[in-house]
Each structure stands twice: as structure tokens, then as C-alpha cells.
Amino acid sequence: MANPSGNVLSVRELRTEFRGGRGNVRVLDDISFDVGRGRIVGLVGESGSGKSMTALSLMGLVPKPQGQVSAKSINLDGIELASISPDGLRQIRGRDMAMVFQEPMTSLNPVRKVWEQVGEPLRIHQGLGRRAIRDRVLEMFELVGIPEPKARLDAYPHQLSGGLRQRAMIAMGLICEPKLLIADEPTTALDVTTQAQILRLMQELRDRVGTSIIMITHDLGIIAEMCDEVNVMYAGQIVEQANVFDLFENPSHPYTRGLLASIPKSTESRIARRMPSIPGMVPNLARLPSGCRFRPRCTDAMAICQTREPAVTDLEKDHRARCWLHARQDAISQGEPL
Numbered sequence: 032m033a034n035p036s037g038n039v040l041s042v043r044e045l046r047t048e049f050r051g052g053r054g055n056v057r058v059l060d061d062i063s064f065d066v067g068r069g070r071i072v073g074l075v076g077e078s079g080s081g082k083s084m085t086a087l088s089l090m091g092l093v094p095k096p097q098g099q100v101s102a103k104s105i106n107l108d109g110i111e112l113a114s115i116s117p118d119g120l121r122q123i124r125g126r127d128m129a130m131v132f133q134e135p136m137t138s139l140n141p142v143r144k145v146w147e148q149v150g151e152p153l154r155i156h157q158g159l160g161r162r163a164i165r166d167r168v169l170e171m172f173e174l175v176g177i178p179e180p181k182a183r184l185d186a187y188p189h190q191l192s193g194g195l196r197q198r199a200m201i202a203m204g205l206i207c208e209p210k211l212l213i214a215d216e217p218t219t220a221l222d223v224t225t226q227a228q229i230l231r232l233m234q235e236l237r238d239r240v241g242t243s244i245i246m247i248t249h250d251l252g253i254i255a256e257m258c259d260e261v262n263v264m265y266a267g268q269i270v271e272q273a274n275v276f277d278l279f280e281n282p283s284h285p286y287t288r289g290l291l292a293s294i295p296k297s298t299e300s301r302i303a304r305r306m307p308s309i310p311g312m313v314p315n316l317a318r319l320p321s322g323c324r325f326r327p328r329c330t331d332a333m334a335i336c337q338t339r340e341p342a343v344t345d346l347e348k349d350h351r352a353r354c355w356l357h358a359r360q361d362a363i364s365q366g367e368p369l
């Protein structure tokens with residue numbers, strides 16, 4: 032059954048824990064968001080906020096048995112992934128949902144020709160023969176703008192530039208025409224010009240093929256250029272969720288405001304833009320502060336922030352924040368469940 036909400040992905044109450052010698056550490060807590068058909072949805076936050084872990088949890092790639100993923104629902108276009116078997120998930124991965132990583136070299140086998148690797152999902156999911164796979168990879172190389180695509184089919188990964196490798200990885204991600212592509216910092220390892228080309232390519236593919244994309248980045252510039260909706264993550268939670276215009280026009284969580292305020296205005300340097308700095312550090316997830324996780328770094332902290340975890344408050348349509356500054360008075364006084 033197709034998802035009646037028009038969302039390709041709906042995630043509700045995703046939690047991921049790691050078991051360790053000193054007890055469990057919850058690295059994701061109560062993650063809920065949607066990805067509409069053909070939309071680009073951003074996950075943004077500092078290093079360690081849980082962006083990659085969200086992607087790995089959705090893909091079923093969290094290392095087992097230490098990592099444990101649970102969710103009320105992870106609905107991928109009508110397929111419930113929260114209760115699917117590992118075999119079922121293997122069928123989905125690469126076919127309905129694919130991922131592009133930061134550094135393609137680590138995901139490519141150095142001793143196999145590029146076309147064989149890019150075409151691997153077709154062999155696994157569609158059982159195609161070598162000839163048909165090679166033809167389809169050639170089409171994909173043309174689609175993602177690899178110059179001299181025919182000559183590049185038989186290349187080995189090290190014979191391609193970083194930008195071409197990332198194009199090849201995007202071709203691999205899209206080869207089975209997935210409903211959802213998760214791109215985890217897909218351009219971080221690339222120079223600025225190649226970065227812009229790859230981002231433009233992803234936008235074009237969204238427009239032409241209609242793929243929905245989750246874009247993981249700590250670059251707010253990429254969020255502004257690429258995304259329709261944004262989820263701001265902090266210490267394993269989504270702290271603000273909004274469409275991209277509301278987020279930049281009317282940031283509501285002090286963490287989002289801090290990220291935006293630390294983007295240099297005029298002499299905008301790429302480095303500074305990628306690493307906004309808010310005083311203090313992301314907390315150790317094994318030793319979270321009491322109350323609000325952002326409280327020790329928050330310039331607006333109030334007494335309640337010390338004792339109680341903030342509720343999620345709807346600010347306007349599709350804009351919500353996890354912060355006591357915006358909570359309704361009755362939620363504050365009655366101790367509404369979070």
C-alpha cells in the first residue's frame with residue numbers, strides 16, 4: 032500500500048542505543064520526521080549530533096549486536112521498516128533506498144572495475160546479465176555527467192578524480208531508481224568547484240527523476256541552497272524542524288540561532304561556514320546534563336531548562352522546536368508528557 036500522506040518516508044520515534052561495558056548509551060532519541068515525494072530534506076548539526084547515525088539506522092546498517100535500533104514506525108512508501116526482517120531490509124537497500132557516503136574511495140573496491148561496482152545493485156536486485164548491466168551503467172554515467180562515459184566504464188576507482196568517483200557513487204545509488212537517496216556529506220571531501228557541480232547534479236536528478244533526498248551536512252550554505260525542509264540535530268535529538276525559509280527567517284531554537292549567527296556575513300569563508308562555532312561542546316551522550324541537553328551552552332536558559340527535558344512545541348504549520356522558550360504555559364505548569 033502506498034503511503035497515503037504523500038511522504039516517501041515517515042519516521043516516528045526512532046531510537047538507537049549502543050550497549051557498552053558501562054551501560055547503554057542512547058545516541059538517537061525520539062527522532063521523527065517526514066520526507067515528501069521529490070523533496071530534499073536536510074539533517075544539519077555539529078559533529079556527533081547523530082546525523083550519520085540517523086542514516087545508518089534507517090538503512091539498517093548500525094553495527095550489531097552492540098547497536099540496537101527501535102522505532103514506532105519507519106514507513107518507506109508503504110513498507111514498514113521498523114518491523115522488517117534483515118532479509119527484507121537487504122532487498123530494500125540499494126533498490127528502494129540507497130546511500131551516498133562522504134568519501135567514495137572507502138566504499139569502492141580498488142581492484143574491481145567501476146562499471147561492475149556501479150552495476151552491482153542491478154545484479155543483486157534485478158538479476159540482470161553483464162551486457163545489460165554494462166549498458167545501463169553507461170546510461171547512468173551519461174545521466175550523472177561523467178565525460179567520455181564509455182571509456183570510463185573499465186576504469187579502476189583510482190583512475191577517476193574525486194569528483195568523478197562521487198558521480199559514479201551517485202550513479203550507483205540511483206541505478207535501481209530508489210524512492211529515497213540518503214547523501215551523507217556527499218561533497219565534504221571535494222574542492223569547492225566540484226562540490227558545487229555535484230550539488231547541482233543532485234538537484235537536477237531530483238527535478239528529472241523525482242528522487243527524494245535526505246541531505247546530511249554541517250554546512251548551512253548547502254542547506255540553504257539545496258533543501259526544502261530542514262531538521263536541526265543536537266546531541267541525538269531533532270531540536271528544530273521547519274521549511275528552509277522559516278528556518279532562516281525565523282529560527283526558534285537557541286541552537287539554530289547560534290548556528291546561524293556564527294556564519295560570517297560578509298567575508299564568508301568556506302571553512303568558517305562549515306564549522307560554525309557556538310561556545311562550549313556537544314555533551315557526552317553517556318553523561319547528558321539534566322533537563323535540556325543544550326542548556327549548558329544556551330544563552331536563554333531558564334530555571335525549568337535545568338530540571339525538565341523540553342517538550343516539542345508546534346510553532347506554526349510544519350515548524351516545531353524542542354525548547355521551553357516556546358512551550359505553551361499549560362505544558363510548563365502541568366508537566367505535559369514529552
Ligand SMILES: Nc1ncnc2c1ncn2[C@@H]1O[C@H](COP(=O)(O)OP(=O)(O)OP(=O)(O)O)[C@@H](O)[C@H]1O
Pocket residue numbers: 049058076077078079080081082083084085094249316
Ligand atoms: N559504533 C559506535 N558505538 C558507540 N557510539 C557510537 C558509534 N558510532 C557512533 N557513535 C556515537 O553516536 C553519536 C552520533 O554520531 P554520528 O556519527 O551520527 O554524528 P554526526 O552528526 O554524523 O557527526 P559527523 O558530522 O562527525 O559525522 C556520537 O556521539 C558517536 O560517538
